[in-house]
Amino acid sequence: MAHNMDLCHxxxxxxxxxxxxxxxxxxxxxKRMKLKETCTEVMAALKAMKEKNNFAQMDNPSxxxxxxxxxxxxxxxxxxxxxxxRLVFSSRINWAEDPKLKEIVLKLGQNPACF
Numbered sequence: 001m002a003h004n005m006d007l008c009h010x011x012x013x014x015x016x017x018x019x020x021x022x023x024x025x026x027x028x029x030x031k032r033m034k035l036k037e038t039c040t041e042v043m044a045a046l047k048a049m050k051e052k053n054n055f056a057q058m059d060n061p062s063x064x065x066x067x068x069x070x071x072x073x074x075x076x077x078x079x080x081x082x083x084x085x086r087l088v089f090s091s092r093i094n095w096a097e098d099p100k101l102k103e104i105v106l107k108l109g110q111n112p113a114c115f
Contacts, residue, residue, distance in 0.1 A: 081108045 085108045088095055095101040 084108055 095105045
């Protein structure tokens with residue numbers, strides 16, 4: 001009988017410990033949720049500040065001038081790429097066998113803005 005009482009006492013003690021641990025786990029989850037919400041708010045504020053800064057830069061005349069120059073250069077590079085690509089294809093050279101020529105032809109197909 002005493003053994004049964006000891007087992008019941010041990011079970012109750014274990015259940016109380018489990019309940020305490022569950023409460024701590026719930027508290028940690030609540031703190032984590034608050035941190036996640038705070039992080040989301042901070043990231044949204046940071047994104048808004050970044051967009052505001054980008055819009056301020058876009059209004060800058062020198063930024064517009066540089067952007068127009070870059071767009072013009074990208075167009076020129078695209079035309080040159082197309083010309084070289086057509087030159088290689090029209091010469092009927094087997095460019096796939098030559099590793100250097102193959103690399104050049106494959107690079108010609110890429111968008112110049114990605115370089």
